[in-house]
Amino acid sequence: MRFRKKPMEVSAEQYTELGTPVKGMCANAHCLRSAPHVHTIHDNQSVMLALNDWVLPEPDGVHFYPVKPDIFAKTYEAIEERDPTEIKDGRIRSRICTLMSEMLDNPDDVGIFPTSVFMAKMEDFVLSEIEAAKKEAKDQQNRDG
Numbered sequence: 001m002r003f004r005k006k007p008m009e010v011s012a013e014q015y016t017e018l019g020t021p022v023k024g025m026c027a028n029a030h031c032l033r034s035a036p037h038v039h040t041i042h043d044n045q046s047v048m049l050a051l052n053d054w055v056l057p058e059p060d061g062v063h064f065y066p067v068k069p070d071i072f073a074k075t076y077e078a079i080e081e082r083d084p085t086e087i088k089d090g091r092i093r094s095r096i097c098t099l100m101s102e103m104l105d106n107p108d109d110v111g112i113f114p115t116s117v118f119m120a121k122m123e124d125f126v127l128s129e130i131e132a133a134k135k136e137a138k139d140q141q142n143r144d145g
């Protein structure tokens with residue numbers, strides 16, 4: 001059988017400076033090995049780190065393994081981290097602002113905001129965006145053949 005790796009995000013740190021620890025490097029004072037190393041998922045085996053190795057977590061999140069920089073460059077690409085304050089889609093933000101303003105500008109006689117109306121409108125909006133995205137994906141598929 002042949003397999004393809006599923007895309008998956010990982011956090012990795014590169015060991016670039018002798019003596020400067022990176023996440024995953026063994027820091028156990030009682031460990032028999034003194035040179036920089038990690039413990040892998042395979043029987044907790046220790047593997048020496050070389051300068052510029054990348055240290056990646058094993059799927060169990062407890063153990064780590066090193067990856068040579070050239071292999072790392074071939075198999076991984078950096079994920080651009082998004083600024084949460086960045087406006088990704090001005091149209092969507094504008095619609096949400098309008099709905100929130102409608103709610104905040106219209107408290108009832110005792111000062112309670114119409115949150116259920118707001119939620120219903122938000123649901124409609126989100127569902128219509130999902131439908132539009134599905135249609136767009138389908139159209140794209142048809143164009144691609």
Ligand SMILES: [Zn+2]
Binds near residue numbers: 027028031033046
């Ligand atoms: Zn160790």
